[in-house]
Amino acid sequence: MRLININIGAANAAAAVDAFVIVLTVASLLPIISANDSSNREFSDPSAIKPVESTISSAANLHIKRRKIMDATYEQVKDVPNHPEIYLIDVRNPEELTATGSIPSSLNVPLPELEAALNSDSEEFEKKYGRAKPANDANIIFTCRSGRRAQEAAEIAKTVGFTNLSVYRGSWLEWAEKEGLPQ
Ligand SMILES: *[C@@H]1O[C@H](CO)[C@@H](O)[C@H](O)[C@H]1NC(C)=O
DSSP, X not given: OHHHXXXXXXXXXXXXXXXXXXXXXXXXXXXXXXXHHTTOHHHHOHHHHHHHHHHHHHHHHHHHHHHOEXXXXXXXXXXXXXXXXXXXXXXXXXXXXXXXXXXXXXXXXXXXXXXXXXXXXXXXXXXXXXXXXXXXXXXXXXXXXXXXXXXXXXXXXXXXXXXXXXXXXXXXXXXXXXXXXXX
């Protein structure tokens, strides 16, 4: 009973806040609306509106680009040795790699240390992983055992500012099957 009362109270409070925000919004728009009514050049001149529109749309495009995590196929992963600019990062633990082997040209950065690695300075990264730290727009493909940690890795990389990210969803399970290796 008490719980229900609290919930109703919270709902009422939320509704009151909503109503207040609406009143504030309308109030703050009134001067703009009336200014526009009385021949405001800024609003009647279309060239004044354009830059705002293009700013909004380029911000939206950037947002979409940033968010997108792509899928990498077995064929793309197999071709990585021919593309030295691509980073194939295996986020499994080192013991797993010892047990199964690893995909050619892959770099092992275990998931628990990925965020720190991507935030480290270039020198530190190179010393630890034997390869230059990827630039923020470098193409990075993540792989693991089943694809789950690879997806998590791509999300971590996205959060720390990397923009060109792919996940090899098949990961080691598919690779091993296609290559006739132990899973
Ligand atoms: C991502 O990387 C690939 C391979 O290096 C490159 O062809 C592509 O242009 C890059 N895309 C972006 C948006 O940087």
